[in-house]
Amino acid sequence: SQQGEEDPQALSIQEGENATMNCSYKTSINNLQWYRQNSGRGLVHLILIRSNEREKHSGRLRVTLDTSKKSSSLLITASRAADTASYFCATMTGGTSYGKLTFGQGTILTVHP
Amino acid sequence: DTAVSQTPKYLVTQMGNDKSIKCEQNLGHDTMYWYKQDSKKFLKIMFSYNNKELIINETVPNRFSPKSPDKAHLNLHINSLELGDSAVYFCASSQGASSGANVLTFGAGSRLTVL
Numbered sequence: 411s412q413q414g415e416e417d418p419q420a421l422s423i424q425e426g427e428n429a430t431m432n433c434s435y436k437t438s439i440n441n442l443q444w445y446r447q448n449s450g451r452g453l454v455h456l457i458l459i460r461s462n463e464r465e466k467h468s469g470r471l472r473v474t475l476d477t478s479k480k481s482s483s484l485l486i487t488a489s490r491a492a493d494t495a496s497y498f499c500a501t502m503t504g505g506t507s508y509g510k511l512t513f514g515q516g517t518i519l520t521v522h523p
Numbered sequence: 524d525t526a527v528s529q530t531p532k533y534l535v536t537q538m539g540n541d542k543s544i545k546c547e548q549n550l551g552h553d554t555m556y557w558y559k560q561d562s563k564k565f566l567k568i569m570f571s572y573n574n575k576e577l578i579i580n581e582t583v584p585n586r587f588s589p590k591s592p593d594k595a596h597l598n599l600h601i602n603s604l605e606l607g608d609s610a611v612y613f614c615a616s617s618q619g620a621s622s623g624a625n626v627l628t629f630g631a632g633s634r635l636t637v638l
Contacts, residue, residue, distance in 0.1 A: 443626065452527075452613055452629035453566075496564060502625055509625055510579055513558075513566040 414499045414514030422520045429486040431517040433499030440502040440509055442475055444484050447496045491523045526550050529614045529630040537638055543600045544633045546614030554619040555597035560611045572597055573619055609637045
């Protein structure tokens with residue numbers, strides 16, 4: 411079964427609004443990562459949060475991690491049409507050298523101009 | 524220069540054929556991966572190699588055979604293609620242990636359609 415599950419499956423907002431995506435997982439993790447995938451392209455790494463961290467920021471991105479609830483959220487502030495993409499959480503389990511990165515099914519974000 | 528490049532980008536073939544997808548990375552990374560993304564966007568790891576050594580082999584039919592001639596290349600050969608093999612196959616690489624975090628850099632994907 412999947413390690414990560416994301417919610418909502420699809421999100422549609424207006425430019426300038428904030429977008430929040432959630433991810434839940436099942437087992438202990440080393441770190442949790444978020445990736446973006448534009449239509450027809452490969453995934454691009456956005457941000458990584460380690461299991462001993464609770465919050466991390468990168469530009470307009472804010473990620474939180476609650477290991478007690480086995481959940482994470484990605485907040486994109488002041489969204490732009492260019493943020494339209496699928497967003498995936500991925501959990502790293504096992505050793506950091508030979509660990510496995512397991513992806514959720516993604517949230518499709520549409521930002522209307 | 525493209526960091527992780529895979530060829531071909533599109534592949535249309537008949538059931539029963541054998542095909543290969545090639546992947547090369549110029550990032551100097553130690554670890555390379557193959558992921559399969561199905562029509563519902565679910566991304567599942569298939570294989571991982573570290574310095575030409577197989578380290579992850581998920582439950583994949585043995586019709587799929589990865590080959591890593593050197594740490595910059597990881598190819599995927601698929602025998603006796605089936606309709607269910609239709610998907611987008613992504614190659615990725617990571618620095619592995621030296622980065623301590625395993626952040627992946629993905630290729631653009633190879634869309635395989637089996638008719």
